[in-house]
Amino acid sequence: MNPVIGYSALILVSVATTVIGFFGLRASRTTSDFYVASRTVRPWWNASAIGGEYLSAASFLGIAGLVVISGIEALWFPIGYTAGYLMLLFFVAAPLRRSGAYTIPDFAEARLESSTARYVTSLLVVAVGWFYIVPQLHGAALTIRTTTGLPSWVGAGAVVLVVGLTVATGGMRSITFVQAFQYWLKLTALAVPAIFILLAATGTSGEAPALPAGTEIFPPVDAISPGSTYRTVSLMVALLFGTLGLPHVLVRFYTNPDGAAARRTTLIVLGLLSLFYLFPTIYGLVGRTWMPELAANGYPDATVLLLPRALIGGTAGDLLTALVVAGAFAAFLSTTSGLVVSLAGVISQDVLGGSVRGFRIAAIVAAVVPFGVAMMTDSLALAGSVGLVFAFTASTICPLLLLGIWWRGLTDAGAVAGMLTGGILCGAAILTGSRLGDGSQWRDLLMQPAAWTVPAAFLVTIVVSKATRHRQSSTVSRFMTKLHVPERPLAADIPRTQG
Structure with missing residues (x-):
């Protein structure tokens, strides 16, 4: 592969991101701009x-x-990623916005009156x-290599x-412009090459490549392992409930x-996600048919990068490869920027006083720490490793949000007990399962733990809350009314700051 392709794509996407971020910087003047874009982002723009992010x-590389x-x-992954937004639509989106909080910790403190x-x-x-x-x-790292x-x-x-420079200089207002642009770039970067790939694979554009002998797109039913049903159920629990607790989405x-x-934003997002996930699936099916050696040599996540050529x-x-590489870098930049914005808000408010200067320092810290971790670890299958994050989120933050929004009986002791239980069980299961061989009967149970860690977290939260009824927030009735009674739009809802 010509290395100029990678250089060109990296430079173009980075320059475009920086230029758009600079445009957003010109519009970022207040603390509210940095934290919540002054709460003025309209549904289509916000959905993009x-x-x-x-x-x-x-999604871009791992699904294929x-x-x-x-x-x-593997098709359960895009289904679960998209269906998670139905959960957001039905149970979280509007009440969380009405809470007036900026971060999930803000919501926890306001709902439970507990530091x-x-x-x-x-x-x-x-x-x-x-x-x-x-x-x-x-x-x-995989893409550039x-x-x-x-x-x-x-x-x-x-x-x-x-990401560090863009977030630190422009905050949420700047990142909103960047991420909206990057969604449409990613969609284009997958859709355009996919059309030419399908034409080539079907022979419409000329002679089709020779199909490897004995290739099967899907395994026969009797070849599916006995643990596949459990893995599928546990994966769906992780994806459906994990989406509710992703900080960069909620913010x-x-x-x-x-x-x-x-x-309305959530409804539009459902449409945008459904459209996008058609294309990684196409790449995966074509790659499974014409490039099965990718699975054998340990580089299946490179399928999207290698198929066009x-x-x-x-x-x-x-x-077409240059376009795909540009889309891949847009995926890394947009998701990382969303995460860094959400983490910077939490770190800034809890540690650095909630000022713009504190936000900028927190943004650099939020970006640099995971870089060090990434350089000290080997990459797992991308979709699989992200699925484990969903399982952890579903076992910790999700019970707090769902019960905090819909059950007035939640107490601070119950919420803390449930989050710690879910986090310890899920973390211990993943660490233990990663040390087991593929033939172990416990590996599936431990490497896909959401099916039992999520119910355990909910159960502990409810039991401890009932045992500590005397610790219920004194303002719970007023706060629940605020969550569930439609409000009049506010021109600017400033996030809480300290100092």
């Missing part, structure tokens, strides 16, 4: 930005890689954010540099003018 390395490896079982609940939530949000950023940096041959740290370092609802706009070739193949 959510699509930009939600469609990460796992999983289809190459697993066939039909302990706030700090535990803050620690979990930061942990989730950093765990989610690491796969993005692994994806950037595959397309240019440069060391892995170059790709990850470029993402951290661009975007605070930028809507009101609860009704938050609901393999099936089309020539100058056209190089140009």
Whole structure:
């Protein structure tokens, strides 16, 4: 592969991101601009930005890689990623926007009147954010290594540099412009090459490449392992409930003018995600058929990067590959920037006083720490590693949000006990399962723990809350009314600051 492709794509996407971020910087003047874009982002714009940050390395590269490896079982990932937004639409989007909070810890403190609940939530949000950023940096490392041959740290370092500068200088207002642009770039970068790939694969544009003998797109039913049903169920629990607790997704609802706009945003996001996930699936199916060796040599996540040149070739193949690489870098940049914005808000408010200067310092810290972790770890399958983050989020932050919004009996002791239980069980299961061999009967149970850790977290939260009824917030009735009674749109809803 011509390394100029990788260089050109990296430079163009980085320059475009920086220029758009600078445009947003000119519009960022107040604390509210930095934290919530002054709560003036309209549904279509916000939905595009959510699509930009939600469609990460796992979506752009990982889905196709999983289809190459697993066939039909992998299709549950795009279904789960999209269906998670139905949960957001029905249970979280509008009430969370009406809460007036900026971050999840803000919500925890306001709902439970507990600084302990706030700090535990803050620690979990930061942990989730950093765990989610690491796969993005692994994806950037894979992309730059595959397309240019440069060391892995170059790709990850470029993402951290661009995101750190953009977020620190422009905040939420700037990142909103960047992420909306990057969604449409990612969609174009997958859709245009996919059309030419399908034409080449079906022979419409000429002679089709020879199909490897004995290739099966999907395994026969009797070849599916006995544990596949459990894995599928547990995966869906992780994706459906995990979406409710992703900090970089939730923070975007605070930028809507009101609860009704938050609901409209979620509906538009469902359409944008459904459209996008058609294309990674196409790449996976074509790659499973014409490039099955990718699964054998350990590079299934490179399927999207390698297919255009393999099936089309020539100058056209190089140009289409450059477009795909640009889309991949847009995925890493947009998701990482969303995570860094959400983490910077939490770290700034809880540690650095909530000022603009504190936000900028926190943004640099939020970007640099996961870079160090990514450089010390090896990449797992991208979609699989992100799925583990969803399982952890579903086991910790999700019970706090769902019960905090819909059950007035939740107490601070119950919320803290449930979050710690879910976090300890899920974390211990993943660490233990990663040390077991593929033949172990316990591996599936531990590496896909959401099916039992999420119910355990909810159960502990409810039991402890009932046992500590005397600790219920004195303002719970007023706060629940605020969550569930439609409000009049506010011109500017300023987030809480300290100092």
